[in-house]
Amino acid sequence: MEGSVSIDGASPSFTHGGWITFPFFIATMAGLTLAAAGWNNNVIVYLIREFNMKNINAAQIANILNGCVSIFPIVAAIIADSYLGSFSVIIISTSLSLLGLILLTLTAILDTLKPPPCETGSSFCQNPSKSQLAILYISLALASLGAAGTRFTLATMGADQFNNPNHQGVFFNWHFFTFYAATLVSVVGIIFVEDNVSWGLGFGLCVVANLVGLVIFVFGRRYYRLLKPQGSPFTGLACVMVAAFRKRKVALSFKSEDYCHEPQGEGRNTLRTTPSNNFKFLNRAALLTEGDTNSDGSITKPWNLCTLQQVEDLKTLIRISPLWSTGILLCTPIAIQLSLIVLQALAMDRHLGSHFQISAGSMIVFVMIATSIALTLIDSFLIPTWRNLTGRTPSPLQRIGLGHILTISSMAISALVESRRLSVARSHNLNGNSVVPMSTLWLVPQLVAVGVAEAFHFPGQVSLYYQEFPKSLKSTAAAMVAVFIGIAFYLGTAVVDLIRKTTRWLPDGINDGRMDNVYWVLTATGIANFGYYLVCAWLYKYQNVEKVELQ
Structure with a gap:
C-alpha cells in the first residue's frame, strides 16, 4: 500500500x-x-x-x-x-x-x-x-x-x-x-x-x-x-476557496491542459483530467493563469492555485454535507432518551425477584444486547439474503434509512410508556422522584428499538463516509460520525434546557412533570428529519460505493 x-x-x-x-x-x-x-x-x-x-x-x-x-x-x-x-x-x-x-x-x-x-x-x-x-x-x-x-x-x-x-x-x-x-x-x-x-x-x-x-x-x-x-488536508481545502474567490472573474476553460493537476506518484488510483460540472465556481481555483507556476512547473503562490484533485475533494465534502447534517437530528432524540431513561428507571421498580435489583445506569444494556444481536444477524443473514435476492448488497443509505425509521418508532414507544408511568404515579398520589409501582422492564421495548436502529445506521454512516470521503481525509471521515453525535448531545442539552425554561414538563421531580410530551416532540422532530433525509439521499450520487460493493 x-x-x-x-x-x-x-x-x-x-x-x-x-x-x-x-x-x-x-x-x-x-x-x-x-x-x-x-x-x-x-x-x-x-x-x-x-x-x-x-x-x-x-x-x-x-x-x-x-x-x-x-x-x-x-x-x-x-x-x-x-x-x-x-x-x-x-x-x-x-x-x-x-x-x-x-x-x-x-x-x-x-x-x-x-x-x-x-x-x-x-x-x-x-x-x-x-x-x-x-x-x-x-x-x-x-x-x-x-x-x-x-x-x-x-x-x-x-x-x-x-x-x-x-x-x-x-x-x-x-x-x-x-x-x-x-x-x-x-x-x-x-x-x-x-x-x-x-x-x-x-x-x-x-x-x-x-x-x-x-x-x-x-x-x-x-x-x-x-x-x-x-500534512493538514484542510489547508488545501481552504486554499481552494481562497483561490476560487481571487479568480472569480477569470473565464473557465474546458481544456485539461489549462488546469493544474496532481504531481505523478502521489498514490492516487484515479485522477480527473477535467473538472466536474457541479459547483463550477470552484474550478477557477485550479485554473492556470499567468504567474501561477515557476519554470519547473511548481506552484508559485499556493493560495492562488490549487490542484484539480483538491478542488474535487472539496466538492465531495460539499455534496455529502446535507446527508451528514441529517445525522444530527437523528442522534439528538437518542442522546436525550439515554439520559432521561436513567431518571425514569430511578423512579420505577427495578427489582427482578425479591433479591436482585437492576442498576439504573445498566438499562442501556438492553440497547447493547439488541445492537449486538442485530449486527450479527445483519452480517450473517440479512446482507447475504439481500444479496441473493437482488444481486447486490444493501447500500449504506438504505441501512441509514432503516435506522431513521426505527429511531422514530423508539421515541413514540417512549412517549406511550412514560404516559402510562405518569398515570400510575398519579393514581397512587406519588410526586417528586418517588418510586412508581411499575417495572422498569416497560422501558425495554424502546431500548431494543433504538439498539436495532443503531445496528443499521452507525455502521452505515461510517462505511459511507469512509468510502466517499477523499483519500486524505480517511481518519476524518470516520470521525465525522462522532462529530454529529457530539453535536447531538450538545443540542440535546440545549433542548432540555429550553424545555425546562419554557414548560413544566421536566421539573426536578419527574413524577410532577410531563416527560411523555418531550418524547412526542422528539418523535415529530424525527419524522421531519426523515423527510429531509429522503430528499438528500434521493439527490445524492455515490462516488465510490457502487464501484466496489460487488467486488
Whole structure:
C-alpha cells in the first residue's frame, strides 16, 4: 500500500497489515470500551448519589461529557491525518483516559475528595466544594478526551490494514460488534459492582481494562501498517476557496491542459483530467493563469492555485454535507432518551425477584444486547439474503434509512410508556422522584428499538463516509460520525434546557412533570428529519460505493 511504512520506517511487506492485525485491534477495542462504558454509563447515578447533585443537572453534565466524547474524535483524527499518525494518537489518548480513570477512582475512594452523604431521613445534602468539583471535572475531562481520541481513530487505523473494501466492511461490522458487546459486559458487570459493592472497586476495574487495552495495542505494533501523516488536508481545502474567490472573474476553460493537476506518484488510483460540472465556481481555483507556476512547473503562490484533485475533494465534502447534517437530528432524540431513561428507571421498580435489583445506569444494556444481536444477524443473514435476492448488497443509505425509521418508532414507544408511568404515579398520589409501582422492564421495548436502529445506521454512516470521503481525509471521515453525535448531545442539552425554561414538563421531580410530551416532540422532530433525509439521499450520487460493493 503506497504511503505506508513499518514501525521502524522500513518499506512495508506482506506481514504489515491484513488479518494478522485483527485480534490486536479487536482486543484493544474491547479493553478500552470496557473501561469507558464502566464509568460513562453510570456517571449520572454517581453524581446524584456521591456528589449530591440534582437529577436533571446530573443528566445535563452526562450529556456534556457524551458530547465531548463524540466531538473530540474529529480533533484526534485531524492530528492523526496531519501530524502524528493514528498510532501515536491512540497511545496518547489511551494514556490520558488511564490518568483520568485513576483520578476518578481516587474521588470514589478518598472521603476528602467528595461531599459527605446526605443525612438519613433528611432532605439536607451538602454540596461539593469547589476543589472537590475541580478534581471531579478534571478526572471526567481526561477520561472523556482519552476515550474520544481512540474511538474512531482506532476504527480507521484498523480499516487501513486492509486493501479490499469488503474486508474493510467486515472489519467495521466486527469493530462495532465488539464495541456493543464490550459495553454490554461492562454495563452488566462493572456497573453492578459500582452500585452494589463499591464505586472505588468498579472504577478500579475500569483502570485495569484501560491498561490491558493499552498493553495489547502496543504489543501488536510490529504487525501494523502505518500511514505517514500527509500534512493538514484542510489547508488545501481552504486554499481552494481562497483561490476560487481571487479568480472569480477569470473565464473557465474546458481544456485539461489549462488546469493544474496532481504531481505523478502521489498514490492516487484515479485522477480527473477535467473538472466536474457541479459547483463550477470552484474550478477557477485550479485554473492556470499567468504567474501561477515557476519554470519547473511548481506552484508559485499556493493560495492562488490549487490542484484539480483538491478542488474535487472539496466538492465531495460539499455534496455529502446535507446527508451528514441529517445525522444530527437523528442522534439528538437518542442522546436525550439515554439520559432521561436513567431518571425514569430511578423512579420505577427495578427489582427482578425479591433479591436482585437492576442498576439504573445498566438499562442501556438492553440497547447493547439488541445492537449486538442485530449486527450479527445483519452480517450473517440479512446482507447475504439481500444479496441473493437482488444481486447486490444493501447500500449504506438504505441501512441509514432503516435506522431513521426505527429511531422514530423508539421515541413514540417512549412517549406511550412514560404516559402510562405518569398515570400510575398519579393514581397512587406519588410526586417528586418517588418510586412508581411499575417495572422498569416497560422501558425495554424502546431500548431494543433504538439498539436495532443503531445496528443499521452507525455502521452505515461510517462505511459511507469512509468510502466517499477523499483519500486524505480517511481518519476524518470516520470521525465525522462522532462529530454529529457530539453535536447531538450538545443540542440535546440545549433542548432540555429550553424545555425546562419554557414548560413544566421536566421539573426536578419527574413524577410532577410531563416527560411523555418531550418524547412526542422528539418523535415529530424525527419524522421531519426523515423527510429531509429522503430528499438528500434521493439527490445524492455515490462516488465510490457502487464501484466496489460487488467486488
